Amino acid sequence: xxxxxxxxxxxxxxxxxxxxIQYAMFDxxxxxxxxxxxGIKLIIDPPNVEVGTTRSEEVxxxxxxxxxxxxxxxDVKYKIPLLFVYAVINRPxxxxxxxxxxxxxxxxxxxxxxxxxxxxYPSIGDEHIGxxxxxxxxxxxxVKHIQERTGSKKISMLGYCIGGYFTTIYSAVHPERVAxxxxxxxxxxxxxxxxxxxxxxxxxxxxxQKVVDVFGSAPADFLNGGFAMLDPLPNxxxxxxGLFQGLDNDEFVMNFLRMEKWIKDxxxxxxxxxxxxxxxxxxxxxxxxxxxAVADRIVNLSNIDMPVLIxxxxxxxxxxxxxxxxxxxxxxxxxxxxxxxxxxxIGLSVSGRSHKEVxxxxxxxxxxxxxxxxxxxKAPRPKKR
Numbered sequence: 001x002x003x004x005x006x007x008x009x010x011x012x013x014x015x016x017x018x019x020x021i022q023y024a025m026f027d028x029x030x031x032x033x034x035x036x037x038x039g040i041k042l043i044i045d046p047p048n049v050e051v052g053t054t055r056s057e058e059v060x061x062x063x064x065x066x067x068x069x070x071x072x073x074x075d076v077k078y079k080i081p082l083l084f085v086y087a088v089i090n091r092p093x094x095x096x097x098x099x100x101x102x103x104x105x106x107x108x109x110x111x112x113x114x115x116x117x118x119x120x121y122p123s124i125g126d127e128h129i130g131x132x133x134x135x136x137x138x139x140x141x142x143v144k145h146i147q148e149r150t151g152s153k154k155i156s157m158l159g160y161c162i163g164g165y166f167t168t169i170y171s172a173v174h175p176e177r178v179a180x181x182x183x184x185x186x187x188x189x190x191x192x193x194x195x196x197x198x199x200x201x202x203x204x205x206x207x208x209q210k211v212v213d214v215f216g217s218a219p220a221d222f223l224n225g226g227f228a229m230l231d232p233l234p235n236x237x238x239x240x241x242g243l244f245q246g247l248d249n250d251e252f253v254m255n256f257l258r259m260e261k262w263i264k265d266x267x268x269x270x271x272x273x274x275x276x277x278x279x280x281x282x283x284x285x286x287x288x289x290x291x292x293a294v295a296d297r298i299v300n301l302s303n304i305d306m307p308v309l310i311x312x313x314x315x316x317x318x319x320x321x322x323x324x325x326x327x328x329x330x331x332x333x334x335x336x337x338x339x340x341x342x343x344x345x346i347g348l349s350v351s352g353r354s355h356k357e358v359x360x361x362x363x364x365x366x367x368x369x370x371x372x373x374x375x376x377x378k379a380p381r382p383k384k385r
Contacts, residue, residue, distance in 0.1 A: 052093035064120030077111030220266025
């Protein structure tokens with residue numbers, strides 16, 4: 001610091017500069033403190049955010065399951081309706097999180113007649129629900145209702161996560177009712193060591209029946225805690241650090257809050273299905289071993305002969321690609337395709353890049369195969385000479 005050589009003390013100019021530096025530091029510290037308080041308040045007491053924004057109506061229900069029909073936004077171009085089947089974990093509005101990141105809206109806007117199964121929140125009385133009940137009691141009832149409502153003999157299906165497990169089974173058991181099958185991030189093949197879930201749930205490590213014996217079901221907090229530990233830093237500290245960094249971006253904050261709402265809106269898994277899925281899936285791989293039975297019928301994947309689209313995330317920590325892609329080789333379908341994209345389990349449905357690159361491609365795939373099924377896009381037969 002410069003000083004007056006005669007008095008050996010700071011000059012007035014130096015003092016003013018020092019005060020300016022101190023004020024700037026204090027101002028920056030105050031701004032960061034206010035920013036931190038804003039972030040903490042958002043985490044502790046988040047404002048209500050709107051999710052599931054595509055307009056819909058309930059057209060059917062059974063027990064706690066509701067069947068939603070999305071109101072068309074344009075002329076319906078395709079006679080074959082499309083049914084979304086989500087997992088029995090969390091709520092299905094992850095597929096309709098907000099208008100610019102809505103898988104549902106992509107298909108509705110393209111002219112599809114779209115339906116969605118909302119499983120609701122199971123009660124103590126639902127602990128007996130297993131794989132057979134989901135397939136033959138709930139999904140089949142929803143399919144039949146759609147058939148009666150629309151007059152269509154077949155429907156297309158899109159299953160996400162465990163919903164993909166359900167739609168794959170349903171398509172194998174009732175292939176005559178399914179025009180097209182799309183599965184995304186679906187746990188189907190379990191004889192792998194990719195991903196912590198496949199390691200943690202090995203029979204030598206884990207007995208799912210003990211969870212059921214204690215709780216009657218698999219509680220939402222128990223499930224969400226386990227999922228968070230699959231990738232702990234990004235799912236805990238880093239996501240809140242990211243929130244702090246983006247607090248000045250209102251759009252980013254709203255996206256964060258919508259995702260947090262969905263994550264915390266957990267659903268317990270009925271005890272019977274939870275034990276069946278862990279034991280019959282992760283521990284015994286029954287679906288691919290030809291040992292999975294639904295209503296005393298063995299599920300044969302080769303019965304799947306309709307067009308199949310498999311969508312997977314290359315960075316999926318929850319359902320590795322190796323758990324979904326083997327379906328490609330086991331179905332009898334002549335038309336089948338895999339879309340592999342560099343994102344995670346949730347990123348497939350909510351990332352901006354997925355909505356720009358994955359879903360337009362999936363919509364076009366379904367449009368092409370729906371038209372073919374309806375007989376509107378078949379190549380003309382060559383004339384006999």
